[in-house]
Amino acid sequence: MGNCLCFSSSSKQRKTLPIDTIFKLPSPIPTWPPGGGFGSGIIDLGGLQVFQTSNFTEVWATHEGGPGDLGATFFEPSSIPDGFFMLGSYSQPNNQQLSGWVLVGKDIENDPSSSTLKEPVDYTLVWTSESLKIKQDSNGYIWSPTPPDGYMALGHVVTTSPNKPSLTKIRCVRSDLADQTETSNWIWGQGSDQSSSKGFNVYSLQPSKRGTNEPTVSVGTFIAQNNAYNTSLSLACLKNNKFDLSSMPNLTQIKALVQAYSPLIYFHPKETYLPSSVTWFFNNGALLYTKGDExxxxxxxxxxxxxxQGGSTDDAYWIDLPIDDNAKERVMRGDLQSSEAYLHIKPMLGATFTDIAVWIFCPFNGPATAKLELIDIPLGKIGEHVGDWEHLTLRVSNFNGVLYSVYFSEHSGGTWLDSSLLEFQQVSKSPTGNKLVAYASLNGHAMFPKPGLVLQGATGIGLRNDTAKSDNVIDTGARYSVVSAEHLQGEIVEPPWLNYDRKWGPKFAYNIGVEAKKVENKLKGDLKSAFESLVNLLPNEVLGEEVVEEIEELKDFRSRIASSSIEVILNERRLLRFSMEEHRTSSSSLLNFKMPNLLNWSPRLFLRQSLHFKDVIKELFEHCFQIIVVHGLRQRSSALAKELSTNHLGAPRS
Structure with missing residues (x-):
């Protein structure tokens, strides 16, 4: 991905760090089929050409603070093509291989009175390491360009000298080609996390407005924010004023990208509910129900x-399994041999990148399992539902066809990961070894980048997401359909089921008040009080507003409680101490709620208690998880139909 890296002389004398290695995909990038502007190296934004470079020269580095407490390194682009100019420096934490990029720009309007790029008129010193006692190669200085009137700065300049950089070092962009930015990933600060960084932090930048129809373009630069000096910086991103999608891949190029990068998805060895194709699901007895004519x-x-076609999530129609028990059981288990990947191709970041959303369908989502420290609690039917869609998204550069990042649809919101953090595997029939590996969780099928256990909740307590390799694996490049690619204008015939905006499974209703009461009636004394307090702490996002109205004990739950602790005393001995803190969920993270964390307790002591006590505790937590899971699934089901529509089939904005 990066072709060249020049180190400072001092960096050669220190301990080798991950960033000293340039990340490269396992196999060389293939030559893409010709046609259009995809893979040409340069994209025209409307009077301004931009080129994506991963060639860097190291300027300054620190070796402590930031992620992993390994510091960060600051670079400027090198080997810039003739006529192009630097728009900003690049920075990255030292705890991973060098894998980034920045854009450089070239004015092609040739009109000095309205040039798309101009030199800054001055610089402002944002921050210096002069007075800091930190591990560093030398003193570092971060400068912000002062743009001329009608222009905006896109990035910083980093030096090892207290003298201002040359005005010819960098260019600012005309305001009509710029847009607002926001911070993205934390790169560096003096502490090991953002909160302990003493007011100064470095972040990567991203456009504030992102989406398939947004013309905003990421420059790949960073922003330094020095709160200690009360400095407010304003760095912009670019905007594609041309935005004619000419840089997007054609159908032949899309097929080449799929063959190069298509994921291998591994299912757990104990997985019962495997994927199938949508056609197999319909052919084997899936039924359409109509409200009022059930x-x-x-x-x-x-x-x-x-x-x-079309519609909304108004419960007027839904899909369900066959009525016959034998047919129902067979369909629930899926059919791996028929399984197919469904691809949605989308322009992102002003059509400088292509997102390939890879969807798989499972006829049935299996039950959830809760983990309470050393105890696993099967939740019965809780978590089960018909029609489970899961996906991951590949983000490919339209400059050169390089895979730069992947989105995994983990439960409670997903994660974007840089390609340097992914697992790749060679497939015998594939011309490259750049096929990434993903893992589908047991029963739930959420996508994760690594095998093992991911606990959805607080430390030691939560819902299990187990992943592992097995013989049940899908090569998504072997059997796939491109179901949507708006920029190809009619070349793709969308299947009718894609525009079915209703639910792919029936709605399951649970009376949470009754379930909570079942547990409460079995408890006495301090345990009963503890349970009541625990239920009162559950947030509205989890319970749902209508449930709060149903349960008499929760009617006074209107003000959010920031934190609370409950002590359970049994036989005058302290066995458990629960600690719960409020977690503000996002629209894409309805299940990401921190359950109570067990503190100050001995597993050995806990396991020595009477069987009755263990059963009570297990049942208490089982029903607490029922409350969370059921209402999370209800919200997830409501959002699913929108995800499956043509306009929404893809990864969250990022």
Whole structure:
């Protein structure tokens, strides 16, 4: 990905760090099929050409603070093509291989009175390491360009000299080609986390407005924020004023990208509910139900042509499994041999990148399992639902076709990961070894980048997401369909089921008040009080507003409690101490709620208690998780139909 890296002389004398290695994909990037502007190296934003470079010269580095307490390194682009100019410096934490990029720009309007790029008129010193006692190669200085009137700065200049940089060092962009930015990933600060960095932090930048129809373009630069000096910086991103999608890949190029990068998805060795194709699901007895006529479900055409088109999540229609028990059981288990990946191709970041959303379908989502420190608690039918769609998204540069990052649809919101942090695998029939590896969680099928246990909750307590390699694996490049690519304008025929905006499974209703009361009636004394306090602490996002109205004990739950602790005393001995803190959920993270964390307790002591006490505690936590999981699934089901529509089939904005 990076072709050249020049180190400072002092960096050669210190201990080798991950960033000293340039990340490269396992196999060389193939030559892409010709056609259009994809992979040409240069994109025209409308009077301004930009080129993406990963060639850097190291300027300054520190070797403590930041992620992993390994410091960060600051670079400027090198080997810049003739006529192009630096728009800003690049920085990255030292705890991972060098894998970034920045854009450099060239004015092609040739009109001095309205040039798209101009030199700054001055510099402002944002920060210096002169007075700091930190591990560093030398003193570092971060400067912010002062743009001329009608222009905006896109990045900083970093030096090892207290003298201002040359005005010819960098260029500012005309304001009509700029847009607002926001901070993204934390790069560095003096502490090992952002809160302990004494007011100064370095972040990567991203456009504030992001989406398939947004013309905003990331420059790849960073912003230094020095709160101690009360300095407010304003660095912009670029905007693609041309935005004609000419840089997007054509269908032949899309197929080449899929063959190069298509994921291998591994399912857990104990997985019962495997994926299938949508056609197999319909052919094997899936039924369409209509509200008010539930006794007369209709078989679904293999193409989905008899499914209602458009609509909303108003419960007027839904899909369910076959009525016959044997057929239902068979369909629930899926059919790995028929499974197919469904691809949605989308422009991102002003069409400088292509997102390839890779969707898989499982007819059934299995039950959840809770973990209470050393105890696993199967939650029965809790977590089960019909029609489970999961996805991951590949983000590919339209400059050169390089895979730079991947989105994994983990439960409770997903994660974007840099390619340097991914696992890749060679496939015998594939011309490259650049096929990334993903892991689907047991029963839930959420996508994760690594095998093992991911606990959805607080330390030691939460919902299990188990992943591992097995013989049950999908090569998404071997069997796939491009179901949507708006920029190809009619070359892709969208299947009718894609525009079915209703639910892919029936709605399961639970009376949470009754479930909570079942547990409460079995408890006495301090345990009963502890449970009541625990339920009162559950946030509205988890319970749902209508549930708060249903449960008499929760009617006074209107003001959010920031933190609380509950002590459970049994036989005058302190066994457990629960600590709960409020977690503010986002629209894409309805299940990401921190359950109580067990502190100051001995597992050995806990396991020595009477069977009755263990059963009570297990049942208490089982029902608490039921409250969380059921309402999370209800919200997830409501959002699912929107995800499956043509306009929404893809990864969250990023």
């Amino acid at each position: 006794s007369n479900p209709v078989p679904i055409d293999p193409s989905g042509s008899n499914l209602p």
